[in-house]
Amino acid sequence: MAGEKRITLEIFRYNPEDGGEPFFQSYEVEYLNHWVVLDAINWIKDEIDGTIAHRWTCRMGVCGSCGMMVNGEPKLSCHSLLRDYAPGPVRVEPLQHFPVEKDLMIDKSGFMERLAEVKPYIIRDDVNDTGNGEYLQTPAQIAAYHEHSMCINCMLCYAGCPVMSLEPAFLGPAALALGQRYNLDSRDKGQAERVDAMSGDEGLWGCTFVGECSVVCPKHVDPAGAIQKGKIAAAKQWYANFIKPKGAKK
């Protein structure tokens, strides 16, 4: 390999099937200037140690599968240049706040269930068939939710959010932002169906606005902002419900 510089990666190793304890294994890598952390892990897996388990697909920050803790921070490993961590060592761990399946691979099933809870799709009674044309939106209507729709489900926000470690049942940033993304969509009429999941103590109100989700988000989804918008909407609804006569309350 035509490497230019050397750096050491300390990779988190854990295999629940062999009953062993987790440990860190160091690998020295010669790297090229444009290499990212994921390149180094792939090289190690191909050339030194084929037993490392990690996820990746696109290598370009689109698929969201390569999230890892790099030197303690949640990062897309395909977007983290090795040279930024020189002279090293670089410590690579699975995303925190998730159960580990093996080495750098986390168990995503809890996250997937949370996504399903907020019904992240357009809900309305009058389903248009395509023959009737599209649902039109003005640029302002698109702008209302657009940034929150850029999520790639990389789960870095869950690893960044301190509430996740204190309150494991918390719905979490990405799911709440996605629910809010559909609530803010002018084509959607499904707010009432999302409210139970989103407005409980483990939903919007679990968030204490630390804001770390928006800091670590590689796609500028601003989940913290989406959650605050959700809180304002939920608070308005609370007052509306409060002043409604008893019989009219749902």
Add this chain to the structure above:
Amino acid sequence: MSRSNEAFWWSLFAAGGVLGALFIPVLVLLTGFWLPTADPVEAAEHYTHLVELLGRWPVKILLIAVIGLSCFMCAHRIRHTLMDLGLRGHARAISLACYGAAILGALASVLLVARI
């Protein structure tokens, strides 16, 4: 819609945060630095003027809102901080103590400001 009363406490917290950010720095500057460091004769004049201003009801209501809602903002933040520090087992007692103190603070602000 919302199933959680957190919406209510949060709205007081949010209102207190907004009003506090707008008015408290100005009030601290005015009453904490500007008045005490002004020329005594001038300060006396300003003081009379301030007291006159506080005699008006719209100003009183604003001041009560700033002080009262700030109490709720602090209570809410302290409550969440205590829970985050690991006292989740005492959630009820913490809520009672924090919001109870805020209600007392807000009532005190009404009584004190109304008497000016």
